[in-house]
Amino acid sequence: MNKKYWSRLLFGMGSSLVLVLAACGGGEDAGDESKDEDGGDSAKVEPDEEGIYNYEDFSKSVSNTGEPSGTGTLKVGYTSDTPFEGTLNWAFYQGAPDAKMIEHFDEAVFSMNEDFQYTQDGLLGYELNEDDNTVTFTLQEDAKWHDGEPVTIEDYVASYEVIGHPDYDGVRGSNEGFTLIEGYEEYQSGDADEISGIEVKDDKTAVFHYKELAPSLTAGGFWAYLFPEHHYEGVEVKDMSASDQTRKNPIGIGPYKVKSITSGEAIVLEKFEDYWRGEPGMDGIEIKVIPPSSVADAVEKGDIDVALSFPTDQFPDVSEIDGVEWLGQIDGAYTYIGFKLGEWDEDKNEVNYKPDEMKMGDKELRRAMWHAVDNDAVGKKFYKGLRWEGTSLITPYHKDWHKDDLETPKFDPEKAKQILADAGYEDKDGDGFVETPDGEELVIKFASMSGGDTAEPLANYYIQSWKDVGLNVEKTNGRLIEFNSFYDMLKNDDKEVDVYMGAWGVGSDVDPSGFYGRKALFNYPRYASEENDDLLKKGNSQEALDTEYRKSVYDEWQELMVEEIPVFPTMYRAYVTPVNERVKNWSEEYGYNEDTLLYKIGVDEE
Template identity: 25%
Template sequence: MKRTILAAVGLAGILLTQPATAEMIYRRGTAAAPDTLDPTKSEIQPAAFIIYDLFEGLFTLDAKGQRRNAVAASYELSPDGKIYTFKLRADAKWSDGSPVTAADFVYAWRRLANPKTASPYGYFVWPMVNGQEITSGKKPPESLGVEALDDHTLKVTLTKPTGYFLASLQHVALFPLHRASLEKYGESFTAPGHLVSNGAYMLAENVPQSHIKEVKNPYYYDAAKVKIDTVFSYPIDNQETEFKKFRAGELDSTSTLPNAQIKWAQENLKDAYIAGPTYSTYYLSFNLTHEPWKSNPKLRAALALAIDREVIAEKVIGGGELPAWSFTPPGNVGGYEPPRLPWTKQTQAERDAMARKLLAEAGYGPGGKPLPEVEVLHYTSDNARKVNVAVAAMWKQKLGVQTNLNNQEFRVVANIGNEKAYKDVLYYAWIGDYPDANSFLQLFRSDVEQQNLPGYKSADYDRLLDEANIQTDPAKRAELLAKAETLALESNSIITLHHNTRRRLVSPKLKGWVPNPTDFNLSQYLELTP
């Protein structure tokens, strides 16, 4: 009898009910482990993948990686361009069911500004009244130009019009915080069971060297539109390991793709291979707080000129990379096209000859000082290793300079860079925090301590950037930004290498994935089909 019922009725019941009740689980590789899930303190992209799931600011990213309204329902700007008034949506809630209010933003932004927090993004508050004075310890955080007029009205007062301010509000550093949980748990407020967030997901598990698990937030205002129930993020530094896990069906998306597997994936995994340019630059940074780099610009220039960027972009990496002639990526983002220095239009043979000449003028080589032995610190990655092996070979072949490669975990490299604790040269990458040249050029400011990896300082540069960012005329602003970037490039404090094309594998079952310059595809817009 039971068997007859199953055949006649049960099978139909299974077919009808299983899709509605089956949990939709998304498994992704995120490369490195997050540095922290604290939005105020986080700096690296692998953490941002998760934080964008857990939190929302006044704005967040849409399915195409563009800014969209989130907690902000609307805003008004005063005629003088200095006062923003944001109306917050009434249905925004924290994952414990309590309302998200303007006071939550005031609390979070004051914490960001507080020098005791030591946020790498403290400079994000500088446009606000007293922002810079607070981060330098000259004024209290309570004097920051942000005010809760009522639960759903946030007023922000800037010292002067700032062309990039609105764009910056999509960044995780400016997301709100749940004050009660932070004050109750202190620095452990990001632990599972402690973390109260306001995004599409909540934190369920965080197992070091294993995984981070997120589950849907039932109090999220758009919860009904969120298809994926559970997100597992796996930190996998080894790109070959990540590649194998995808092929074995253990991942639905990878963070990247090993260079050696690009051609194979293009031919054999056509439905899964996805590539697109990102708003990013890979570069080498000289430590200008150390000798011989601090006082020898000709030595820095010689090493910069000897690197064949076309070879690195097209042969060492391949897959559509672009050689980098500027720090800000090309493409007329926000109406800005970066400058190119005269030497970038020479042949590589001409650059090599100039490099040898500058090395001799710097006092190195026959009849001069012994050639320096350069240590390059880079993060653990097959692609990073191949790039730096190629750089070392070029320096040895063309200039006779010996290079030692030192690889460390990505989070370790980021911390060492921020502290200027690397010996000679650091290999790093920067992905724009928002679609504006200032997101890159701000890193060369004298008063940006942590993310200014070379420790570059120039009063003229700072002045040009300040003048640019109060300009309301886009053409004049772009002209001033280009002058500032030219100064920074001429210093040879960094060596730009290439602009990245992100190549990864995405399961054909994962719908809604859109390659975009910010390189973020938020889980809430994705869906897994059978």
């Protein structure tokens, strides 16, 4: 199955809408042997002499390829220590668990190539006109919703009308793919009853009028999903996210439709015979949530065919499971340490950045905390090289945009202590911990999520590293926090969170404004500045259609983030996926390939 790279989502330790590097170690010839005729790689992936793996040594696709039989059931395990929330619509979901459920029954209307650009291979085609700043969207095939209703272009327009509605309670609609549409902001504020820049021509065609055509539009800026307006007939926008239509009876346009839902635990899907691309390759799919502690056992026993979000730290111990192919790929995500620097202003619908009032407002304190941790050692010790030290907030996933010569704070505890001392943080009462420059006690509340064998020792490592340089850091509430509760605390700017460890899943477009923009609800650090605003605006301006200009802007932005440190990256990461050898055509390659789309996945009965 192609990874859903058109989405940006909240990943396991952090952020969802789905989309290189010489990684640590890895033998020069590892993975080069035993290529079969179908392009698969059945060779066992070996670590280097220090036990460090390189994700580039893994195959990206299974060796079992060919036409699916049309029968059988694929058993999928989603690895999580928490139930999925059950907000099963692309317009309303917030967490990765829900996104993983949705992507199996509803699909994007666009496809992407390996350079993360929309192609014309999806249900919806598009044509840009730079002379008048319009985009014409056209339904290229007849398609049906799972309830049998035909898809029309109104279903695409409805996505914008729901997300932009003043009563919309979700987190989307703040990026340029929405705000650049003429009349969108007036509609969003309630000053207009419709989006004036959207013109429906007929059942298959709509013209969107933009203030300008930004480079992000064709790299994930166009909203990629339909909205079944007829399915929500009679439901007010403010009630949609909590409605039965979202929680109990969701529909989509994918090759499989929802048959049953066990709240928070499992979804059973069955073949949708009227799928627009053709007959699906199986009878159905069963997806269930499996705790990290038991997922490897479920793979080994054959209880599941594929384990999504498999804990990378477990791979070295279970890499030799019989009957399983291990696929690997660089992840469009990074883990980071975030600092609370303000709060969300509900009235203005934007960040209220107020560092002078916040415990972590001193960037020298934040810089010292970066110097205090050894992320390179963390990647090797906890993840055997399948995660590695992060530097920039634009990751190697976007290899042409990642600034690999960025000068960032390196592990140096003594320098961390000196920075604290120079900034006035001194241990005045002899308890081993520094006080603030004003002589006040400094106790830093650190929030981190539960999940997986490494969660607790990893959180403890960071806490101890900061204590080693004289900072009194304690776990928020004295424990690790469950996924949904963790993000509720960040979203609500809980006063018990000063610093947190999260992750952000980057989108197909390199534009970082979805997390660092002033009006981005996902901007959990609550950081904003005029310089940041200016660079983010320039990076997605019409002038930035010039790639070299855009690259220079984002180089400058990466340098600004190292100077300001609203967050600092801890690790980039790869993911591994165990796939039972009975599964056909599963792939983790990026870029459109019809042979590996979901409807082409199959299972052998034997």
